[in-house]
Amino acid sequence: xxxxxxxxxxxxxxxxxxxxxxxxxxxxxxxxxxxxxxxxxxxxxxxxxxxxxxxxxxxxxxxxxxxxxxxxxxxxxxxxxxxxxxxxxxxxxxxxxxxxxxx
Amino acid sequence: xxxxxxxxxxxxxxxxxxxxxxxxxxxxxxxxxxxxxxxxxxxxxxxxxxxxxxxxxxxxxxxxxxxxxxxxxxxxxxxxxxxxxxxxxxxxxxxxxxxxxxxxxxxxxxxxxxxxxxxxxxxxxxxxxxxxxxxxxxxxxxxxxxxxxxxxxxxxxxxxxxxxxxxxxxxxxxxxxxxxxxxxxxxxxxxxxxxxxxxxxxxxxxxxxxxxxxxxxxxxxxxxxxxxxxxxxxxxxxxxxxxxxxxxxxxxxxxxxxxxxxxxxxxxxxxxx
Numbered sequence: 001x002x003x004x005x006x007x008x009x010x011x012x013x014x015x016x017x018x019x020x021x022x023x024x025x026x027x028x029x030x031x032x033x034x035x036x037x038x039x040x041x042x043x044x045x046x047x048x049x050x051x052x053x054x055x056x057x058x059x060x061x062x063x064x065x066x067x068x069x070x071x072x073x074x075x076x077x078x079x080x081x082x083x084x085x086x087x088x089x090x091x092x093x094x095x096x097x098x099x100x101x102x103x
Numbered sequence: 104x105x106x107x108x109x110x111x112x113x114x115x116x117x118x119x120x121x122x123x124x125x126x127x128x129x130x131x132x133x134x135x136x137x138x139x140x141x142x143x144x145x146x147x148x149x150x151x152x153x154x155x156x157x158x159x160x161x162x163x164x165x166x167x168x169x170x171x172x173x174x175x176x177x178x179x180x181x182x183x184x185x186x187x188x189x190x191x192x193x194x195x196x197x198x199x200x201x202x203x204x205x206x207x208x209x210x211x212x213x214x215x216x217x218x219x220x221x222x223x224x225x226x227x228x229x230x231x232x233x234x235x236x237x238x239x240x241x242x243x244x245x246x247x248x249x250x251x252x253x254x255x256x257x258x259x260x261x262x263x264x265x266x267x268x269x270x271x272x273x274x275x276x277x278x279x280x281x282x283x284x285x286x287x288x289x290x291x292x293x294x295x296x297x298x299x300x301x302x303x304x305x306x307x308x309x310x311x312x313x314x315x316x317x318x319x320x321x322x323x324x325x326x327x328x329x330x331x332x333x334x335x336x337x338x339x340x341x342x343x344x345x346x347x348x349x350x351x352x353x354x355x356x357x358x359x360x361x362x363x364x365x366x367x368x369x370x371x372x373x374x375x376x
Contacts, residue, residue: 006152023153025233039232067325070148 007100009084016078016102018049020071020086028063044069044088051075051084078102135300142374151243151320151372154327158244161237167217176212178205178245189249190369193358195260202266204357206331207349209241228348229335230326242318242329249369254315256362263358266351270359273352274304283341285356299376304360311367314360319373327372330357 003023010017022044029041041063049057056075071086078084080102087097162173162185178188179196193204199211206228213224230236258267277284288294289304303309318329328336334353338346346353 003153003157006156019148021148021150021152023150023157027232066322068150068153070150072148 002094002096005086005096005098007084007086007098009078009100009102011078011080011102012074015074015076016051016084017074018072018084018086018100022069022071022088022096024068024088024090026063026065026067026069030063042090042092044090046089047071048087049073049075049084050087051078052082135298138298138376141376145322145374149320149372149374150325151247151318151327151374154240154243154320155247155372157235158240158242158247161240162244167213167219169216169218171216173209173212173216173241175216176209178208185245185248187249187252189246190252190254191256193263193266193354193361194257195262202260202262202351202354202358204330204349204354204361205242205245206238206329207354209238209245210349225348229328229332232325236326239318239327239329239332243327243372246318246369246371250371252369254311254361254364254367254369256358256365258358258362266355266358267362269351270355270357273356274359279342281342283343285337285341304363307363307366310360310363314364315367315369316371316373316375318371319375321375323376 005023006021008019024044025042026044027039027042029038031039033039043063043065044061047057047059047061048055057073059071061069082102083099084102085097085099087095089095165172175182177183177196177198178185179191179194180186180188189205192208193202195202196208196211201207203211210221210224213219214221227234227236228238230239258264274285275290277287284290286305288296288301289309292303292306294301294303302313304313314330317333318327320327331348331353334356335346335348338344
């Protein structure tokens with residue numbers, strides 16, 4: 001199973017700033033291994049962020065996103081103690097969901 | 104060159120070449136600044152945190168044939184004390200009768216406490232694509248517990264002093280097909296390899312800045328790299344024979360650099376290009 005994400009969420013004025021580190025190989029499908037064979041693409045495809053059950057961000061990612069991606073975004077509202085939930089699904093169907101409390 | 108037209112041409116050529124030198128110099132300093140800016144931008148959201156978290160989990164996990172965690176591992180400050188332990192390594196361990204750096208000590212704990220075989224404990228010490236290394240995770244966790252604490256390597260035990268002297272000798276020892284020493288690159292101020300500034304490790308500031316920022320997440324490799332890896336890669340770049348993982352040679356060099364960095368506030372795992 002994939003390693004957990006690291007999520008930080010802080011209230012700044014009337015917005016909440018969320019910073020997420022994800023652990024993923026993000027293989028592009030363009031590289032070859034030492035035997036010359038193409039390493040199959042393996043990357044996160046969909047990212048969803050929800051706050052109190054409401055979706056605040058969705059993203060479709062491709063092979064251009066770096067290994068171990070870092071995602072930072074802001075959304076209006078949010079209060080200390082509330083939960084932010086981030087999920088991703090990769091092109092192999094593997095998924096991971098983690099939650100953080102807004103500070 | 105009596106022809107005045109030729110002379111004018113020559114003057115222009117000289118002028119333009121000095122201009123070119125100025126432009127190159129400008130490009131170099133600004134490239135260095137840009138790399139510093141790049142590092143600062145990446146500092147927030149350093150993926151090394153992922154290794155720290157994984158290491159902290161693995162640390163508590165019962166593993167190996169004995170099914171015990173590493174929580175009783177003595178890193179020099181007593182069994183289970185991780186906070187600040189890295190700032191005093193390498194050191195002499197009476198139980199092993201050997202001077203050890205962090206990675207050597209971790210292997211020792213995995214063998215003695217968890218019952219791994221020596222071969223299993225050193226297996227996969229540096230990770231690669233699709234191949235996560237437990238060693239790198241442990242190192243990330245342990246070093247992160249020393250962040251902000253000043254480096255304080257005693258090197259007072261005779262065996263520690265011997266290691267230090269050996270490390271110093273190796274640092275200045277020239278050899279290999281390029282007739283290189285560590286000091287060839289790291290003994291002069293303002294030396295570069297391509298666009299990377301090389302620290303002068305013979306000065307206190309140089310040693311402090313370098314040692315206190317390893318291990319680090321290497322963006323170009325997508326891996327967290329330990330100090331054993333750093334030395335191993337220096338040896339490769341010098342075309343030396345491969346530096347054996349946790350060998351006395353690697354510990355001696357670590358000892359030399361760690362002691363020279365005494366006083367620096369430890370600030371790693373860091374992030375590097």
